[in-house]
Amino acid sequence: MLKIPPHQVAGHKAGNGKLGPLVDESGRFYKPLQGDERGSNELKFYTSFSSDTRIPEHISKFFPTFYGTQLIEASDGSGLKPHLILQDLSVGRVNPSIVDIKIGSRTWAPEASEEYIQKCLKKDRETSSLPLGFRLSGIQIYGNKESGYWKPERTSVQNLPAEKVKLILKKFVSSNTSTDMDLQPDCAFAATVYGGSTGILSQLLELKAWFEDQTMYHFYSCSILMMFEKGLALEGQNPGGQIKLIDFAHVFEGRGVIDHNFLGGLCSLIKFISEILTAPNEYTTEVFSEPDQKSLISSDNGVN
Numbered sequence: 001m002l003k004i005p006p007h008q009v010a011g012h013k014a015g016n017g018k019l020g021p022l023v024d025e026s027g028r029f030y031k032p033l034q035g036d037e038r039g040s041n042e043l044k045f046y047t048s049f050s051s052d053t054r055i056p057e058h059i060s061k062f063f064p065t066f067y068g069t070q071l072i073e074a075s076d077g078s079g080l081k082p083h084l085i086l087q088d089l090s091v092g093r094v095n096p097s098i099v100d101i102k103i104g105s106r107t108w109a110p111e112a113s114e115e116y117i118q119k120c121l122k123k124d125r126e127t128s129s130l131p132l133g134f135r136l137s138g139i140q141i142y143g144n145k146e147s148g149y150w151k152p153e154r155t156s157v158q159n160l161p162a163e164k165v166k167l168i169l170k171k172f173v174s175s176n177t178s179t180d181m182d183l184q185p186d187c188a189f190a191a192t193v194y195g196g197s198t199g200i201l202s203q204l205l206e207l208k209a210w211f212e213d214q215t216m217y218h219f220y221s222c223s224i225l226m227m228f229e230k231g232l233a234l235e236g237q238n239p240g241g242q243i244k245l246i247d248f249a250h251v252f253e254g255r256g257v258i259d260h261n262f263l264g265g266l267c268s269l270i271k272f273i274s275e276i277l278t279a280p281n282e283y284t285t286e287v288f289s290e291p292d293q294k295s296l297i298s299s300d301n302g303v304n
């Protein structure tokens with residue numbers, strides 16, 4: 001029995017007659033192949049990457065397992081359509097907090113059409129992609145049984161200035177999650193989710209070390225999915241902080257050149273996470289320097 005993924009935070013979504021991914025009960029995620037070159041390109045990437053013996057295991061673990069393709073009933077009711085069969089990354093998680101972070105200041109590949117480049121350039125300029133090298137593409141943060149999830153409008157988190165991005169990445173690992181953006185996040189789970197020898201920062205650094213060397217692929221418009229289970233953190237157990245790479249519709253051959261675009265965005269994200277770990281109590285204040293210009297300043301005054 002196929003259903004709409006309960007924890008999808010970004011991308012094309014099934015439902016209301018739209019084409020989007022579906023999941024089954026055995027832990028598989030069915031992503032429809034988009035009819036144009038995006039579909040064929042993503043399939044080409046998964047086929048090549050999954051059999052590429054140059055990829056070490058400590059790197060391939062960051063990618064969803066690929067199980068081939070299958071014709072299944074599309075979610076938009078258009079009949080049998082080819083889908084990529086992938087590992088469902090949220091399987092086994094009860095109330096996962098998830099953020100999709102689109103990496104790179106540039107989200108279009110050199111092969112893209114002029115029209116597509118213009119569309120992406122506009123989005124990259126209007127969001128934090130250009131200034132920060134990444135944008136928060138979608139997020140859900142689990143609060144508790146009563147409050148459920150905080151799942152803001154996607155467009156509201158894509159174009160935030162640096163300090164607000166940091167605030168959200170703090171909120172992500174806090175126990176006092178609230179819709180009130182002015183509330184200081186307590187970063188109660190920063191050490192266990194972001195920190196530690198197996199935490200998210202250490203995984204990001206492992207990925208970075210590979211990107212400093214690899215020249216096989218260029219990952220345009222690809223996302224890092226960061227996930228953990230707040231319920232476990234609240235019980236004092238390992239919350240299972242994990243990163244995975246997804247969305248390879250715009251991956252192209254690297255032809256012996258470092259993927260500076262991805263690497264730059266990754267380094268920027270690493271800086272944010274490192275700073276949160278070093279100064280979780282750094283106080284972030286909202287100020288209005290001009291009537292219609294909201295900005296944020298921070299001072300390390302230890303106020304929580």
Ligand SMILES: O=P(O)(O)O[C@@H]1[C@@H](OP(=O)(O)O)[C@H](OP(=O)(O)O)[C@H](O)[C@H](OP(=O)(O)O)[C@H]1OP(=O)(O)O
Pocket residue numbers: 010011012038100102123137154221223247249
């Ligand atoms: O449809 P839109 O405008 O939401 O844009 C999609 C993007 O959403 P976002 O910019 O985050 O709002 C979407 O981004 P996410 O995967 O949601 O981060 C993709 O970039 C998608 O392009 P493609 O299928 O990868 O070529 C984009 O889809 P296309 O417009 O290229 O079909």
Ligand SMILES: Nc1ncnc2c1ncn2[C@@H]1O[C@H](COP(=O)(O)OP(=O)(O)O)[C@@H](O)[C@H]1O
Pocket residue numbers: 005007008009010011012013021029031064086087088089090100138223225246247248249
């Ligand atoms: N293998 C997966 N398992 C679980 N969820 C996934 C998986 N791949 C993607 N997702 C979810 O679907 C969303 C969109 O995926 P993505 O591959 O970026 O689609 P699109 O090409 O439509 O942008 C992600 O933000 C994530 O929430």
